[in-house]
Amino acid sequence: MTRSLLAKAHIAVERTFPEQRLFLRSDTETRFIRLSPLTQFIGITGSAMLLGWTIVSSAILLMHSLGAGDLREQAMREQAIYESRLNEVAAERDARASEAAAAQERFAVALAEVSAMQSRLLDSEDRRSELETGIEVVAGTLRDTMKERDAARDEVAALMSELAETEAAQPEVSRLEDLETTLDFLTAALGDLAVKRDAMSDYVAEAEVHMDRIAMNQKLEAERNERIFGQIEEAVNTSLKPIDEMFSAVGLPTDSILEQVRRSYSGQGGPLTPIIFSTSGDEEPDPLTERANEVLGQLDTLNLYRIAAEKLPFGFPVRGSYRSTSGFGPRWGRMHEGHDYAGATGTPIHATADGVVVHAGRLAGYGNLIKIRHDFGFETRYAHLSRIRVQEGERVSRGDRIGDMGNTGRSTGTHLHYEIRIGGEPMNPLKYIKAARDVF
Secondary structure: OHHHHHHHHHHHHHHHOOOEEEEEEOOOOEEEEEEOHHHHHHHHHHHHHHHHHHHHHHHHHHHHHHHHHHHHHHHHHHHHHHHHHHHHHHHHHHHHHHHHHHHHHHHHHHHHHHHHHHHHHHHHHHHHHHHHHHHHHHHHHHHHHHHHHHHHHHHHHHHHHHHHHHHHHOOOHHHHHHHHHHHHHHHHHHHHHHHHHHHHHHHHHHHHHHHHHHHHHHHHHHHHHHHHHHHHHHHHHHHHHHHHHHHHHOOOOHHHHHHHHHHHOOOOOOOOOOOOOOOOOOOOOOHHHHHHHHHHHHHHHHHHHHHHHHHOOOOOOEOOOOEEEEOOEEEOOEEEOOEEEEOOOOOEEEOOOOEEEEEEEEOHHHOEEEEEEOHHHEEEEEEOEEEEOOOOOOEEOOOOEEEEEEOOOOOOOOEEEEEEEEOOEEEOHHHHHHHOOOOO
16 A cells, blocks of 8 residues: 555656756757656755745744844833933932031031030039039128127127116226226127128128029020030931931841940040039939930940941942943843943942952952952952052052952953952842942
8 A cells, every 4th residue: 555655646746747858068969967756856845945944034033133122122221211210319319418418517516516515504513603602601601790799789788787787886987997998899899790791791682693693594505505405416316317227228237236336446535425514413414414415325326327337338339430231140140249330441449448458469250359358247349440559458448449440351341340248148239339328
């Protein structure tokens, strides 16, 4: 049956493609090539398949090209949106920086007011203490004078009684003269005591007026201090809230970091030392002292935050024109452990926190690389640089220029590859940059 089918197929091919001859003529002879039905069938079938494959491949390539064009346009639109968002973020960051600078200026003015207020209150306490001492001395002198006056009056009364008895008994003349002399002396002494008493009364009256004036001044000073404290507390809260949110946004152990900074800066004295406004000897501080110490405690916390922020990589590494080209995360099947910023060759690169340079040279695919070790286990890396401006072991501060953007190492264009690591583990740098945009 198989042979019968093959025979029928062969007959059908011969009918469809009868044998053909292809003549090749030259000057001397003529030759021909015989094309059998099977050869014609194979040639035509192969040509048809080749033509079909060409058409299908062209359609696939055309569809792929159209799809790639759409993806490219979509990527360009997303990039434009991202760059616009970055510009908005930069403008917002500048506005927040201006607000932070204004709050810092208000804080400096308020701190100066606190120092002046403390000096005035201490002077007022000294004046009140001196006045109280003076009044006590005057009161004691007045009491002694009144006692002397009463004693003199009693003595005069006794002498007058004795004089009356002497006159009745007609005493000796010498005894009468002594009594008269003594009486004159006591009368003069009483007159002097009366003058001193009047003077003391006037002094006490003036002291009472002065005490009333001091009480009024203290009341006015208390009202003024209330306004000053309100301004200080507002300035402190305005400055403290953004920086506290910055630390919380990146999930840092705030209490532990502040405690480490406090141990490193454990000196005493200065404007942030707790103060005492009362000299009365009371052990319990008055409400004003408690409020002032609370504000100073917040200022101390703000100062510790400022010191910690200088030591942590919250700064931005690129100064000048740039665009973000690749973020943190998987890329082309591998983990991209940093964030890329493209720009012109030589664009300034700056340290994002205080630290010590532990590497400054070439390193495999990083090209020209700078590593900076910071406190609290942080490390930052700046790769593909065209120029390195620091040396190993050098201490740098946040904002110092450490290198220039370049295209060294495994790189496809001029850009900065920026990394943040904690204990050797890579972290997303954009998380720290976004957290600090309302503070720096």
